[in-house]
Amino acid sequence: MQGTQQTPAESAPYTPTDRTVPTRAAHKASYDRDLVHAILDEGYVCHLGFVRDGAPVVLPTLYGRVGERLYVHGSTGSRPLHMTGEAGPGLPVCLTVTHVDGLVLARSAFHHSINYRSVVVHGTAHQVTDPKEKRLALDALVDHVVPGRSADSRPANKKELAATAVIRLDLNEVSAKLRTGGVNDEPEDLALPHWAGVVPLRKGYDTPLAEAGLAPGTGLPDYLTAL
Amino acid sequence: MQGTQQTPAESAPYTPTDRTVPTRAAHKASYDRDLVHAILDEGYVCHLGFVRDGAPVVLPTLYGRVGERLYVHGSTGSRPLHMTGEAGPGLPVCLTVTHVDGLVLARSAFHHSINYRSVVVHGTAHQVTDPKEKRLALDALVDHVVPGRSADSRPANKKELAATAVIRLDLNEVSAKLRTGGVNDEPEDLALPHWAGVVPLRKGYDTPLAEAGLAPGTGLPDYLTAL
Numbered sequence: 001m002q003g004t005q006q007t008p009a010e011s012a013p014y015t016p017t018d019r020t021v022p023t024r025a026a027h028k029a030s031y032d033r034d035l036v037h038a039i040l041d042e043g044y045v046c047h048l049g050f051v052r053d054g055a056p057v058v059l060p061t062l063y064g065r066v067g068e069r070l071y072v073h074g075s076t077g078s079r080p081l082h083m084t085g086e087a088g089p090g091l092p093v094c095l096t097v098t099h100v101d102g103l104v105l106a107r108s109a110f111h112h113s114i115n116y117r118s119v120v121v122h123g124t125a126h127q128v129t130d131p132k133e134k135r136l137a138l139d140a141l142v143d144h145v146v147p148g149r150s151a152d153s154r155p156a157n158k159k160e161l162a163a164t165a166v167i168r169l170d171l172n173e174v175s176a177k178l179r180t181g182g183v184n185d186e187p188e189d190l191a192l193p194h195w196a197g198v199v200p201l202r203k204g205y206d207t208p209l210a211e212a213g214l215a216p217g218t219g220l221p222d223y224l225t226a227l
Numbered sequence: 228m229q230g231t232q233q234t235p236a237e238s239a240p241y242t243p244t245d246r247t248v249p250t251r252a253a254h255k256a257s258y259d260r261d262l263v264h265a266i267l268d269e270g271y272v273c274h275l276g277f278v279r280d281g282a283p284v285v286l287p288t289l290y291g292r293v294g295e296r297l298y299v300h301g302s303t304g305s306r307p308l309h310m311t312g313e314a315g316p317g318l319p320v321c322l323t324v325t326h327v328d329g330l331v332l333a334r335s336a337f338h339h340s341i342n343y344r345s346v347v348v349h350g351t352a353h354q355v356t357d358p359k360e361k362r363l364a365l366d367a368l369v370d371h372v373v374p375g376r377s378a379d380s381r382p383a384n385k386k387e388l389a390a391t392a393v394i395r396l397d398l399n400e401v402s403a404k405l406r407t408g409g410v411n412d413e414p415e416d417l418a419l420p421h422w423a424g425v426v427p428l429r430k431g432y433d434t435p436l437a438e439a440g441l442a443p444g445t446g447l448p449d450y451l452t453a454l
Contacts (some may be wrong), residue, residue, distance in 0.1 A: 045327055058275075098274070101269070107381055154421065156336050215421075216423065
């Protein structure tokens with residue numbers, strides 16, 4: 001099923017490449033488009049890697065997704081955004097999003113692990129110059145934090161738009177990797193007197209803390225109550 | 228206080244370098260050693276960046292800390308570990324750990340943000356070949372998942388040690404970056420009818436799920452009850 005289509009349809013899996021097929025634990029890899037989207041949409045921060053002066057740099061940053069495009073924004077003065085330039089060949093990047101779901105405690109030290117879901121995107125980031133796409137990207141970045149939020153905030157004005165650089169990374173060379181389930185101990189270790197199992201990590205939201213001085217009548221919006 | 232010592236004592240801050248002084252939002256950066264350690268110790272997964280064939284690669288991976296050394300492990304066949312080699316110049320890496328603490332919803336789209344704490348480590352990773360250090364590193368990796376756990380598990384045997392590669396990254400070129408607190412809206416936006424505030428992210432643990440077939444009398448250990 002994988003790798004058979006040159007131009008995959010919206011629901012087809014991503015085509016594996018040399019970079020997205022792991023050298024080991026290949027069974028943990030997936031190219032499923034819906035799975036990739038779900039992992040990306042659940043995250044708040046990606047880790048964006050690029051090369052500067054021959055050395056790797058990995059920075060945490062917000063992101064947003066519109067279909068098969070990821071957007072990252074920042075000040076026009078920030079390093080990775082500046083490096084993409086306004087035109088030209090773009091900046092080779094690797095963008096990774098990871099969720100830790102549980103701690104896997106095996107009877108043997110060797111088989112300790114975590115349950116996780118991650119997505120790694122390889123590609124070339126380009127600066128977004130089209131004003132319409134830039135607005136769309138900024139809305140996506142805000143809606144990524146809280147779905148529906150961009151419609152309930154003051155849109156960026158000209159000055160803010162000018163101060164914000166947005167880069168785009170297309171979802172072409174993409175893979176997900178995940179570990180789920182229980183402990184994989186060696187058969188000869190099963191009788192050892194060590195507790196073994198999974199500690200799930202709990203995730204959620206605490207009560208929203210309203211700023212002082214909200215406009216009169218500004219209650220907690222439904223999209224926050226629903227979190 | 229910063230940058231005045233060539234060989235900082237254990238409690239002195241890390242010395243800033245060109246790579247660890249941000250080009251913008253410099254007030255969010257910190258070189259405080261205790262803060263850096265605390266952020267590192269709270270994380271489960273780091274994002275390890277390196278350069279392969281001229282392009283950046285960012286992979287999520289477990290890590291452990293012993294004093295001013297970070298350890299990452301993996302199969303001897305895995306790409307980054309293989310690239311460090313057994314000797315030689317080592318592998319330039321960037322290791323980043325990030326915690327997302329809250330969603331910052333401003334009245335303006337532009338001032339949306341997140342509260343976070345991150346640490347970025349630049350340096351050269353070297354493969355650990357000394358068996359004693361390797362054991363220490365593997366204990367640290369297990370204890371990083373759950374403090375105290377390495378003493379309550381079967382240590383790695385010779386075969387497992389041989390199959391595991393460990394790389395070390397010293398904490399020299401290090402910075403933390405954080406955003407805390409509330410919303411920074413423009414004065415002219417304060418009367419807008421949009422809810423503004425911070426949604427804190429809740430973190431914790433769900434009830435541990437014991438494996439079937441634990442040895443009789445193997446109850447939940449205190450270090451898990453204490454989580």
